Amino acid sequence: MSLDLFLDPNLLRLAVTIAAPLVVAALGELIMERAGVLNVGIEGIMAVGAAAGFLATWASGGNYVLGLLAAMLAGALLCLLLGGYSISLRAQQISVGLGLLVFGLGFASLLYRAVVGIQFSAPRISVLPALPIPLLADLPFLGRVLFSQDILVYLAFLLAPLVHLLLFRTSFGLRLRACGENPRAADAVGVNVHVLRYVAAVAGGLLLGMAGAYLPLTLTGGYSDGMVGGRGWIALMLVILGRWFPLRVVGGALLFAYVEALQFQLALATQAVPSQLLLSLPYLLAIVVLIRIYRGAQAPAALGIPYEREARG
Amino acid sequence: MSAQADAATARARGSAVGRFVFRETLPYLAAVLGALVVAGLLLILIGADPLAALGTIFSASLGSLGGLGQTLNRATPLILGALAVAFAARAGLLNVGVDGQIYLGAICATGVGLLLTRDTPALVAVPLVLAAGFVGGALAVLPAAALRAYWGVNEIFVTVMLNFIFQYLAEYLATGPWNDPRSGEAISRPISFAAQLPILSSGLGAHVGILIALVIGAILAWILRRTLLGYSIRAVGDNSTAARVGGMAVGRVMLVALVVSGAVAGLAGGIEISGYYQRLILGLSPGFGYMAILLAVLGRHRPLGVVLAGVAFAVLLVGSDSLQRSVRLPQSAVLVFQALILLAVLLATSLRANRRLTVAGTPGSTP
Numbered sequence: 001m002s003l004d005l006f007l008d009p010n011l012l013r014l015a016v017t018i019a020a021p022l023v024v025a026a027l028g029e030l031i032m033e034r035a036g037v038l039n040v041g042i043e044g045i046m047a048v049g050a051a052a053g054f055l056a057t058w059a060s061g062g063n064y065v066l067g068l069l070a071a072m073l074a075g076a077l078l079c080l081l082l083g084g085y086s087i088s089l090r091a092q093q094i095s096v097g098l099g100l101l102v103f104g105l106g107f108a109s110l111l112y113r114a115v116v117g118i119q120f121s122a123p124r125i126s127v128l129p130a131l132p133i134p135l136l137a138d139l140p141f142l143g144r145v146l147f148s149q150d151i152l153v154y155l156a157f158l159l160a161p162l163v164h165l166l167l168f169r170t171s172f173g174l175r176l177r178a179c180g181e182n183p184r185a186a187d188a189v190g191v192n193v194h195v196l197r198y199v200a201a202v203a204g205g206l207l208l209g210m211a212g213a214y215l216p217l218t219l220t221g222g223y224s225d226g227m228v229g230g231r232g233w234i235a236l237m238l239v240i241l242g243r244w245f246p247l248r249v250v251g252g253a254l255l256f257a258y259v260e261a262l263q264f265q266l267a268l269a270t271q272a273v274p275s276q277l278l279l280s281l282p283y284l285l286a287i288v289v290l291i292r293i294y295r296g297a298q299a300p301a302a303l304g305i306p307y308e309r310e311a312r313g
Numbered sequence: 314m315s316a317q318a319d320a321a322t323a324r325a326r327g328s329a330v331g332r333f334v335f336r337e338t339l340p341y342l343a344a345v346l347g348a349l350v351v352a353g354l355l356l357i358l359i360g361a362d363p364l365a366a367l368g369t370i371f372s373a374s375l376g377s378l379g380g381l382g383q384t385l386n387r388a389t390p391l392i393l394g395a396l397a398v399a400f401a402a403r404a405g406l407l408n409v410g411v412d413g414q415i416y417l418g419a420i421c422a423t424g425v426g427l428l429l430t431r432d433t434p435a436l437v438a439v440p441l442v443l444a445a446g447f448v449g450g451a452l453a454v455l456p457a458a459a460l461r462a463y464w465g466v467n468e469i470f471v472t473v474m475l476n477f478i479f480q481y482l483a484e485y486l487a488t489g490p491w492n493d494p495r496s497g498e499a500i501s502r503p504i505s506f507a508a509q510l511p512i513l514s515s516g517l518g519a520h521v522g523i524l525i526a527l528v529i530g531a532i533l534a535w536i537l538r539r540t541l542l543g544y545s546i547r548a549v550g551d552n553s554t555a556a557r558v559g560g561m562a563v564g565r566v567m568l569v570a571l572v573v574s575g576a577v578a579g580l581a582g583g584i585e586i587s588g589y590y591q592r593l594i595l596g597l598s599p600g601f602g603y604m605a606i607l608l609a610v611l612g613r614h615r616p617l618g619v620v621l622a623g624v625a626f627a628v629l630l631v632g633s634d635s636l637q638r639s640v641r642l643p644q645s646a647v648l649v650f651q652a653l654i655l656l657a658v659l660l661a662t663s664l665r666a667n668r669r670l671t672v673a674g675t676p677g678s679t680p
Binding site for chain 1: 355358359360407456460464465466467469470471473474475477478481482484485489600603604606607610641642643644645646647648649650651652653655656660662663664666667
């Protein structure tokens with residue numbers, strides 16, 4: 001084994017592709033958490049997004065836009081439900097999130113079976129074609145790694161600076177963050193905390209559903225139960241690892257995606273190591289990262305705390 | 314005014330018990346009914362007859378001795394898993410790793426069961442295999458427990474990640490070193506016949522696992538109520554800062570709570586091997602870990618509540634297994650029903666809590 005194996009352009013290209021859904025999911029969660037709404041059900045919402053995205057694309061004969069929209073709608077609806085519980089009903093947010101997680105995992109499977117029925121072989125769609133960017137794609141190394149991806153991957157990495165601008169360079173973003181840091185103060189200056197938290201929940205839901213759709217549309221071309229495979233939890237971790245900053249989230253996502261891609265590469269290169277050990281690598285990495293993750297982490301002060309206008313501050 | 318008030322208090326006292334039961338159970342009943350309606354709508358959506366499905370669920374799980382035995386067998390890991398989650402929750406910790414602990418418990422139990430010879434007395438073999446499951450579960454949670462106790466690392470993430478790792482370990486063993494070549498499938502060789510869990514009654518076809526689960530539930534309830542450990546766990550769970558200021562070794566209490574929790578879940582894995590499968594198989598858990606979390610919330614983290622909810626979920630699980638055959642419902646559909654029940658109960662309880670807040674906030678309503 002040489003160093004080339006670890007810096008192989010195809011490996012790095014795959015890592016960037018794998019990072020895309022992680023980036024989108026983490027950005028979705030980040031928006032919600034910045035407004036004070038905690039959602040631990042990402043895994044289930046992504047599963048529904050994956051099923052809805054695949055089914056709409058498959059049923060429409062390969063209309064990817066329709067697939068993406070269906071997944072986003074599903075994610076938004078689920079997060080609207082989450083919002084109803086955690087914003088209006090002031091329910092325990094972790095319990096609601098876990099309920100939604102389990103519901104999503106089961107519902108995705110049910111939805112798939114309801115639409116596809118029993119078939120001899122699982123239906124498939126072709127994954128999005130690569131869309132090389134003119135000129136840039138001809139760059140020697142980076143061209144292959146960064147600029148011959150499919151359109152959704154570009155979109156994912158464009159979303160990070162966009163979310164950053166939205167949160168930190170607009171007054172809307174300022175108000176949204178105020179709802180997560182000090183809702184009482186926000187309320188005092190005329191921000192409607194409940195409405196803004198709902199907006200954040202739905203916006204986050206759109207992205208979470210979309211992240212789910214990335215799996216069949218850019219990675220696998222099919223749907224199977226359990227295909228999210230912990231990505232929802234990793235996205236939840238990435239938000240903490242990235243200290244609730246959109247651009248930092250991208251770095252963490254690339255790290256995890258690199259290890260996941262590397263595991264495929266290693267499986268090809270060596271037969272001696274059991275594949276299950278290689279498959280465990282991303283999860284082992286997650287635990288190692290977790291050890292450092294909380295040092296100095298500063299969550300939005302009102303994260304997970306329902307806001308009551310009438311309560312005494 | 315006083316005469317009226319006296320009459321009112323007397324009336325209230327007379328029916329206080331009745332009202333308490335009414336108040337406590339009504340939200341649950343309403344919630345379960347609501348969940349059933351939504352589940353029925355979903356069934357119509359996939360083209361099944363909801364009333365017939367409901368009938369199938371109950372007749373398959375409770376309608377025959379064999380079905381009842383099956384329900385008891387399925388209730389065992391559900392109850393143990395939920396007890397595990399509930400116990401950790403009392404210390405303010407969320408153990409999402411019950412699946413991983415069941416897998417490592419099952420792996421250790423299988424490992425011991427494969428080593429035992431046929432002529433080992435059952436009185437030795439069965440406890441050994443179950444103890445292996447217990448230890449396996451404790452080992453499975455140990456990384457999460459130690460990281461939480463000494464470095465403050467969030468136990469939710471670590472236990473989730475360990476789920477995947479132990480499932481891959483089980484897959485490796487079942488397809489690799491322990492594989493049964495005659496089966497042609499991803500399952501291990503059978504464990505020693507001597508290590509099989511005794512049968513409760515041959516008509517039921519249920520093993521004694523349910524009794525073990527109930528005993529464990531009683532022990533955990535006793536620990537929580539009557540021992541210093543239980544007191545510390547509840548203190549840490551209620552307010553860890555106050556517990557720390559009061560001189561408790563909060564980290565160590567968390568460590569013990571999580572290890573006990575993992576061991577109980579691992580025991581479920583051991584029972585599944587010794588009582589049900591006799592081999593390590595891949596689909597050992599149809600999501601027991603997730604169901605256990607729902608159950609712990611539904612049972613309000615109290616052992617008795619968890620046991621009752623666990624039996625109800627077992628009815629759903631066995632019933633939906635049978636629906637899987639008759640109307641070809643996917644296996645994971647049961648997760649939808651169970652999650653719907655939780656969401657409905659959360660809806661009912663938070664609606665009630667909000668109303669109570671409003672009433673309490675109204676001036677003059679408190680005596």
